[in-house]
Amino acid sequence: MRRFQITxxxxxxxxxxxxxxxxxxxxxxxxxxxxxxxxxWSQTLTKGTCNQTSTTADDTYVQQGSPASTAGGTATTLxxxxxxxxxxxxxxxxxxxxxxxxxxxxxxxxxxVVVTTSSTHTISLFPVYSSWSSSTLTWNGLGGLTIGSTxxxxxxxxxxxxxxTVTADVDAAIxxxxxxxxxxxxxxxxxxxxxxxxxVENGTAGNRPSMTLSYEK
Amino acid sequence: xKRLRNIFGIVVTTTLLSVGVASAASLSFGTSALGAGSTxxxxxxxxxxxxxxxxxxxGNVTQLNVxxxxxxxxxxxxxxALENSSHTSLGSxxxxxxxxxxxxxxxxxxxxxxxxASVTAYALSLTQ
Numbered sequence: 318m319r320r321f322q323i324t325x326x327x328x329x330x331x332x333x334x335x336x337x338x339x340x341x342x343x344x345x346x347x348x349x350x351x352x353x354x355x356x357x358w359s360q361t362l363t364k365g366t367c368n369q370t371s372t373t374a375d376d377t378y379v380q381q382g383s384p385a386s387t388a389g390g391t392a393t394t395l396x397x398x399x400x401x402x403x404x405x406x407x408x409x410x411x412x413x414x415x416x417x418x419x420x421x422x423x424x425x426x427x428x429x430v431v432v433t434t435s436s437t438h439t440i441s442l443f444p445v446y447s448s449w450s451s452s453t454l455t456w457n458g459l460g461g462l463t464i465g466s467t468x469x470x471x472x473x474x475x476x477x478x479x480x481x482t483v484t485a486d487v488d489a490a491i492x493x494x495x496x497x498x499x500x501x502x503x504x505x506x507x508x509x510x511x512x513x514x515x516x517v518e519n520g521t522a523g524n525r526p527s528m529t530l531s532y533e534k
Numbered sequence: 535x536k537r538l539r540n541i542f543g544i545v546v547t548t549t550l551l552s553v554g555v556a557s558a559a560s561l562s563f564g565t566s567a568l569g570a571g572s573t574x575x576x577x578x579x580x581x582x583x584x585x586x587x588x589x590x591x592x593g594n595v596t597q598l599n600v601x602x603x604x605x606x607x608x609x610x611x612x613x614x615a616l617e618n619s620s621h622t623s624l625g626s627x628x629x630x631x632x633x634x635x636x637x638x639x640x641x642x643x644x645x646x647x648x649x650x651a652s653v654t655a656y657a658l659s660l661t662q
Contacts, residue, residue: 355610357659358582359617364654420586424651425593469591485591492586531651 362533364424367415371517371525375498377451378406379459390451393519397474397501399438400509405459407449408526409498417491421534426487427480428499431524434513435476438505441468444486445497464500471504474512487530578607578660585614585658589650595625598645600658602637607660614642615657623657624648631660 378389382402389395395406408428428442444465449458469486472479483499490496503512515524588597598614613628625645631638 355660355662356579357657360582360585360656360658362654362656364651420584422587422589422650423593424589424649482591484589484593488589533650533653 364531364533367412367417367530367532369410369412369528369530371519371522371527373411373414374408374517374526374528375411375451376406376408376516376526377454378404379454379456380404381456384456387451387453387455390454391518393516394433394513395501395516396511396513397440397503398509398511399503399505400507402509403503404511405456406501406514407445407451407454407498408501409445409449410496410528412491412496412530415530415532417532417534419492419494421491421532423484423488423491424531424533425529426482426484426531427529428483429478429480429527429529430501430514431478431526432474432476432512432514433519433524434511436474436503436510436512438474438503438510438512439471440474440501440512441471441504442481442483442499442501443468444489445500446493448495448497462500468504469499474503474510483528487528491532578610579604583658585656587616587650587653587656593650595645595648595650595653596643598627598642598656600640600642603631603640604637605634607631608633608638611661612640612642613659613661616645616648616653617655617657618652619654621655621657624652 376395377387378392378395378397380386380389380396380402381404389404389406395408396404397406398404408430446463446465447461449462469483470481472481486499487496501514503510515521515526517525519525583600583603585598585600587595587599590596595616598616600612600614603612608631610631611628612631613626615623615626618624625648627642627644629640629642631640
């Protein structure tokens with residue numbers, strides 16, 4: 318009987334048969350090594366809107382010339398005055414009706430104010446981080462408020478409606494659990510000038526402040 | 535007879551090659567990170583974590599905050615992708631989980647310019 322030998326023919330056929338099998342094994346092994354993902358998950362977001370009107374707003378203005386006055390809390394217009402004796406206005410909205418958790422966030426938000434008495438001065442909005450009420454806030458009480466040092470946005474006091482982007486402030490407020498709104502201040506300096514905007518008590522609904530909010534949660 | 539010898543030779547040669555490949559494959563599996571990964575999952579987390587994001591005043595995402603990341607995940611890479619409604623990634627980035635007491639909050643930045651309004655899901659993963 319002849320001894321068995323591996324001939325070139327045996328080798329060629331064996332490689333042809335074995336190669337696909339080897340490739341499959343190698344692919345499986347490299348997939349395991351390359352995808353060393355330990356844990357993966359996904360978080361789906363719910364989008365919505367929660368627009369605000371004067372019914373959820375509170376506003377006032379405080380007067381350097383009458384530092385103990387709370388008269389701004391019931392005024393129909395908010396006076397913003399620059400120069401030596403200043404008036405600052407405050408506007409906020411109560412977002413509790415939106416039922417947003419502190420893990421939510423603002424996608425976009427716009428505050429709209431209507432200038433009823435115009436000026437050429439620049440009015441800047443500074444975020445307020447502590448609580449206040451229109452019934453009690455006075456010029457003397459400003460020291461007890463925490464107000465951002467950087468203006469969120471600004472506009473020129475021309476007559477009519479001004480849509481102001483406040484997305485970052487509202488986003489931060491949602492995460493903080495409360496929106497304390499903005500202080501509106503004349504940042505032009507120099508000569509005195511007064512800009513007035515419609516308050517929540519204004520007899521014309523279209524002159525009252527409002528706010529749009531698109532959110533995710 | 536010669537034909538029978540050829541068939542026998544092919545079978546023997548294929549068997550020898552297969553044994554070699556199988557041995558190499560099992561060696562790869564046994565020494566790869568796959569096994570180590572399973573161990574780390576048990577020790578790190580298997581619960582979906584909650585993420586929130588910050589935006590700038592233009593409404594673009596500036597940062598993703600993943601909260602309550604277990605301390606056991608320290609040193610691992612936390613990757614995130616901001617996805618639209620078609621689950622297409624609008625931007626992705628990652629950060630290494632640091633060391634902290636209790637649950638860590640991991641801040642991930644560098645997503646590029648991605649409008650928060652377009653983001654409908656976060657895809658997150660922890661890898662070694």
